[in-house]
Amino acid sequence: MSTRTVSLRQDGDIAVVTVNNPPVNTITAAVRADLRQALEQIRAISGIKAVLLRCDGSTFFSGADIGEFSGPPREEEYRELFNGWENLPIPVVVAMHGTVMGGGLEIALAGHYRVAAPGTRFGMPEVTLGIIPGAGGTQRMPRLIGVEKALDFILSARPVDTSQAQTIGFLDAVIDGDLQAGAIEYTRDLLAAGRGPRRTGEMAVDAATATAEIIARMKDEARKKYPNRNAGLVAVEAVSASAQLSLKDGLELETRLVNGCKQTDESRGAVYAFFAERETRRIPGLADASSRPIKSAAVIGAGTMGSGIAICFANAGIPVTLLDSTQEALDRGxxxxxxxxxxxxxxGRLTVEEKAQRLGLIRGSLAYEDLRDADVIIEAVFENMDLKRKIFSTLDKLAKPGAVLATNTSTLDIDVIAAATSRPEDVIGMHFFSPANVMPLLEVVRTAKTSPGTIRTVMDLSKPLRKTPVLAKVCYGFIGNRMMEGYAREAERIVLEGATPRQVDTALEEWGMAMGILSVFDMAGIDVGVNVHTANASQYPPDPTYYQADFALHEAGRLGQKTGKGYYRYEAGNRTRFDDPDAIAILRARAAKLGIEQRQHTSQEIVERCLYPLLNEGIRILEEGVALRASDVDVVWIAGYGFPRYRGGPLLYADTITLERLRDGILKYQKQFGPMHWQPAALLDQLVREGKTIAQWQAERT
Incomplete structure (x- = not known):
């Protein structure tokens, strides 16, 4: 029997069911229908003594179809299908390979025996999407390994390898060599030993793994790991219930709970972010553009950013030349x-051999001549327009034809940089985020003359570099740093008004930001921000208090973690933030000099004053066409600035709290502080008048 995604053949008395739904064997509606048909076919065949379920392609089932999350509930359909496989009267062996996630692992749990190829990875990442495993995972996994281990696995959301899976207890064997042949042999051995079905649903949960103490500890873990979110606590409720309920009742409870999760802002935000990251690569007008092969690279500037970019290329297996102007700087890099x-x-993330291999792909140099053959050259020196134009003028003369000439500038006008060359069509912005070898975001900035081929090349290059690319047009700060201006401006103004750095950062972190903005400044270096604002003074409004907290600390030699003192105090080799009365005294002195009145601040005010300008500027960016889509703006802040993923990004969050509330909040602070910094974006006013959301406005233009 063969259907569109599922084939069934016999190997003697073993039915071999093979699924092939490229690229990653997602459990779509079509796959489920074909699996049901295969199940009926097996029931009708006489003489079948066992079933082997496997997948063709690069992986076993990668998971459920996340695209169905916003549609009608499918959990009952999954439950009936998986129960059908579990209730077969003959042994069901599941053979896995690749990356087995979510629903892919849940269907395996409904099998009777589980084997896998070496290198297979397993995980249940549902809580990161604001939901819980909804196809039996919260009920079958604890029956196999106990409540405590099941919750550790589900709450961590981290994949495990075959060795860990065997230790945890849900994987029976690892098959070396040909997986299909080995799995058939494993199945024959089961039959020879007289082994019949071993149904997970009929197993009893070990009560010792579900004590009140364990459940309380797991609830604490869920609150700690997922602040402001509920899915972790719902997972604890579902998994712990497996110790008291039958499989039937437990699956029905799981269904009710997961469907409730899907209605939350938490889930909507996380699922939205998932699709938004996929959408960033869809660029209108590039259908006919050809991508140039990138076989070698060069980075100019061996500082922190340049070195991090070099690591990205080496990790991708691309040879890279790292150039600096002095031997001392190069050696340091x-x-x-x-x-x-x-x-x-x-x-334990690399072997010694892998380290040597990657370092072997990086060559240091002091000579521009060594860049002649590079397919892409990225300039990563400090923010100085004259220096960058000089570098690009040099590259124009020596880089080979068709080489991508990229700048890592975070604020400067790339059109002006490109004008220093005779080939502006090859010039583009590749704005990495520090640390470049860790942060996933890559702002790809097109100039007025950047060619479609250059854009396509860089967007494609982002894949081996393991970056999430977002295309932007040239403007001051592009997307991310332009939005950062108002966000950081208010944080600095608030500490001048009397709040402590700790109070500001705590309010933002408790709201959901990965790190408070003042801590970010300490980490990046206060001098970095001061240099940018000094170089771009003409871009800012005539406000004598503008970023003066940074300037005051900078003048006192407090540059952040690198000097052990910034907004906080740090000890050698320790990034722990210690409150520092000296920093507070410096800020109070600057406030007195500027005539800024001291006052009390609530956490709500801190969050509103920092976030509302950020959201407002994002709407302006959308209105001006600097970003292609609202979701692109959201991805920038999720992937590059620590905006909480479960809130979906700044513009989805603006829709969530309502644009009217955002507009009214801006007007409230306008009355308090004046219109210089508190003016609603024209598009925000328009959408409030028309009663529309950003999502509706975007849909009208798609």
Missing amino acids: LKGLDKTYAGLVQR
């Missing part, structure tokens, strides 16, 4: 590279 890789080895 190369030493930093070695230290970064040594840390990965120490943490």
Whole structure:
């Protein structure tokens, strides 16, 4: 029997069911229908003594179809299908390979025996999407491994390998060599040993793994790991219920709970972010553009950013030349590279051999001549227009025809940089985020003359570099840093008004930001922000208090973590933030000099004053066409600035709280502080008048 996605053949008395739904064997509606048909076919065949379920392609089932999340509930359909496989009267062996996630692992749990190829990875990441495993995972997994281990696995949301899966207890064997042949042999051995079905649903949960103490600890873990979110606590409720309920009742409870999760802002935001990240690569007008092969790269500037970019290329297996102007700076950069890789080895993320291989792809140089053959050259020196134009003028003369000439500038006008060359069509912005070898965001900034081929090349290059690319047009700060201006401006103004750095950062972190903005400044270096604002003074309004907290600390030699003192105090080798009365005294003195009145601040005011300008500027960026889509703006802040993923990004969050509330909040602070910084975007006013959301406005233009 063969259907569109499922084939059934017999290997003697074993029915071999093979699923082929490229690219990653998602459990779509069509796959489910074909699996039901295969199940009926097996029931009708006489003489079948066992079933082997497997997948063709690069992976076993990668998971459920996330595209169905916004539609009608499908959990009952999954429950009936998986129960059908579990209730077969003959052994069902599941053979897995690749990346087995979510629903893919849940169908395996409905089988009777589970085997896998070496290198297979398993996970249940549902809580990161604001839901819980909804196809039996919260009920079958604890029956196999106990409540405590099941919750550890589900709440961590981290994939495990075959060795860990065997230790945890849900994987029976690892099959070396040909997986299908080995799995058939494993199945024959089961039959020879007289082994019949071993139904997970008929197993009893070990009560010792579900004590009140364990459940309380798991609830604490869920609150700690997922602040402001509920899915982790719902997972605890569902999994712990498996110790008291039959499989039938437990699955029905799981269905009710997961469908309730899907209605939350948490789930909508996380699912939205998932699709938004996929959408960033869809660029209108590039259908006919050809991508150039990138076989070698060069980075100019061996500082923190340049070295991090070099690591990205080496990790992708692309040879890269790292250039600097002095041997001292180059040596310092190369030493930093070695230290970064040594840390990965120490943490068990790389082998010594892999470290040597990657370092071998990075060559240091002091000569521009060594860049002649590079397919892409990225300039990553400090923010100085004259220096960058000089570098691009040099590259124009020596880089080979068709080489991508990229700048990592975070604020400067790339059109002006491109004008220093005779080939502006090859010039583009590739704005990495620090640390470049860790942060997933890559702002790809097109100039007025950047060719479609250059854009396509960089968008494609982002895949091996493991970056999430977002296309932007040239403007001051592009998308992310332009939105950062108002966000950071208010945080600095608030500490001048009397709030402590700790109070500001705590309010933002409790709301959901990965790190408070003042802590970010300390980490990045207060001098970095001061240099940018000094170089771009003409871009800012005539406000004598503008970013003066940074300037006051900078003048006192407090540059952040690098000097052990910034908004906070730090101890050598320790990034822990310690409150520092000296910093507060410096800020109070600057406030007195500027005539800023001291006052009390609530957490709500801090969050509103920091976030509302950020949301407002994002709407302006959308209105001006700097970003293609609202979702692109959201991805920038999720992937590059620590905006909470479960809130979906700034513009989805604006729709969530309502645009009217945002507009009214801006007007409230306008009355308090004046219109210089508090003016609703024209598009925001328009949408409030028309009663529309950003999503509706975007849909009308798609």
